[in-house]
Amino acid sequence: MKFYSTNNKDLRVSFKEAVFNSMPLDKGLYMPELIPKLPQSFLNHIEKYSLTEIAYEVASALLKDEIPADDLKALVEEAANFDAPAVSLNSNTFVLELFHGPSLAFKDFGARFMSRVMGYFLKDGEQLLDVLVATSGDTGGAVALGFLGVANTRVTILYPKGKVSPIQEQQLTTLGQNIRAIEIDGTFDDCQALVKQAFADEELNKKFRLTSANSINISRLIPQTFYYFNTYAQLKGKGFKEIVFSVPSGNFGNIGAGLLAYKMGLPVKQFIAATNVNDTVPRFLETGVYETRPSVQTYANAMDVGAPSNWVRIMDLFKQDTAALKALVSAYRFTDEETLAGIKEIDDKFNYVACPHTAIAYLAVEKYRKETGYNGASVFLSTAHACKFPDIFPPELAAKIEIPASVRELEGKAKKADELGVDFEGFKNWLTKN
Ligand SMILES: *Cc1c(COP(=O)(O)O)cnc(C)c1O
Numbered sequence: 001m002k003f004y005s006t007n008n009k010d011l012r013v014s015f016k017e018a019v020f021n022s023m024p025l026d027k028g029l030y031m032p033e034l035i036p037k038l039p040q041s042f043l044n045h046i047e048k049y050s051l052t053e054i055a056y057e058v059a060s061a062l063l064k065d066e067i068p069a070d071d072l073k074a075l076v077e078e079a080a081n082f083d084a085p086a087v088s089l090n091s092n093t094f095v096l097e098l099f100h101g102p103s104l105a106f107k108d109f110g111a112r113f114m115s116r117v118m119g120y121f122l123k124d125g126e127q128l129l130d131v132l133v134a135t136s137g138d139t140g141g142a143v144a145l146g147f148l149g150v151a152n153t154r155v156t157i158l159y160p161k162g163k164v165s166p167i168q169e170q171q172l173t174t175l176g177q178n179i180r181a182i183e184i185d186g187t188f189d190d191c192q193a194l195v196k197q198a199f200a201d202e203e204l205n206k207k208f209r210l211t212s213a214n215s216i217n218i219s220r221l222i223p224q225t226f227y228y229f230n231t232y233a234q235l236k237g238k239g240f241k242e243i244v245f246s247v248p249s250g251n252f253g254n255i256g257a258g259l260l261a262y263k264m265g266l267p268v269k270q271f272i273a274a275t276n277v278n279d280t281v282p283r284f285l286e287t288g289v290y291e292t293r294p295s296v297q298t299y300a301n302a303m304d305v306g307a308p309s310n311w312v313r314i315m316d317l318f319k320q321d322t323a324a325l326k327a328l329v330s331a332y333r334f335t336d337e338e339t340l341a342g343i344k345e346i347d348d349k350f351n352y353v354a355c356p357h358t359a360i361a362y363l364a365v366e367k368y369r370k371e372t373g374y375n376g377a378s379v380f381l382s383t384a385h386a387c388k389f390p391d392i393f394p395p396e397l398a399a400k401i402e403i404p405a406s407v408r409e410l411e412g413k414a415k416k417a418d419e420l421g422v423d424f425e426g427f428k429n430w431l432t433k434n
Helices: 015-021 040-044 051-063 069-079 107-121 138-147 166-173 188-200 202-207 224-237 253-263 280-287 311-317 322-328 336-350 356-372 405-411 424-433
Strands: 003-005 008-013 030-032 086-088 093-097 129-134 153-160 179-184 209-212 243-248 270-275 329-333 377-382 418-420
Touching (some): 015 107, 069 107, 107 153, 107 224, 129 138, 138 166, 166 405, 179 188, 188 209, 188 424, 202 424, 224 377, 243 253, 243 356, 270 356, 322 329, 329 356, 336 356
Parallel strands (some): 093 377, 129 209, 243 377, 270 329
Antiparallel strands (some): 003 030
């Protein structure tokens, strides 16, 4: 399987090249040159398979000529080594818990797979791979924990000082080994600007083998298809025939993976793109006009994206056919007040504490049910554990949130992070000296 650029279908590269480049020079995004269908015989009995067995089947359909079967199997088993249960809240409403990985967010699926793929392609004796990441919280934790201990790699994380939650900061700054953290006296945008400048800097590129680990990397998209198929397996096993997925969306990688799974043969009745007031996609589906805007800060801050980077992939999957896309994807937006009300409603009805991103997905699917009269199975994706966003919850709800053991283990560990300003020379000096 070769991968093309969404800006130029004649440009084809191997999976390895797509992974290490992240983005083609023409600034498109990599997509598989053809979308393989999973065998019907497999889908007919999918409920008999485990998450890693399903993951292998899906990965193999896309990558079998790029990575030998035994290697791919081992890689998938290491990457998807935690559960993704569709937890039943009532007879037809399920919450898909994607937060059982090391950083307690769904980004672990993408980051762990990417780190293993990069580790696999790095041959012995090759130059150390330097991964640079800017993070506003969730991405950095997933990448840090994903690459922790992966041979021949080193990760440098830039995060805005004082602007990530305590648990997020612990995940960035206490790991040690091949993970380094820098707190920048500035905003997330400053962090991102520094990383971008480093990638463009000739001297640094001569000295180091730099790569980014951001969400547009194709190796982060592919593993996110695994849990859509796995959810279908779980619900099919319970006798459901129709599923509606509601996906809390920011950069639209998660729902993009769902749509890729659909094109690979996953039976889905409807997808729902659930956003906060950063509503570029809901507006597009209403008006047909795609107009990006500067992002606005909300409670669901991992979805504060005004220009969703994966949207071009979705348009590419649908061959720019907006009508076909609109038939399969509904979209709803919610304000912070509605999000908070949603969190309370989920607790009242189901005694379940959801993170703000998750609550938006719940609200969206409930609105869809009201508007359409649908009463089949719905699955809303829970993209992070509630404990990562402690400031959002009223005290009576905060008290109910159980802190997972993996987080409590980090609590006693010493923070190690260097502090830098927003000037590029300072960052460049740091990289050169360390
Ligand atoms: C990153 C993130 C999202 C948004 O996912 P996209 O793939 O960018 O649409 C939603 N929720 C949480 C908790 C996240 O960390």
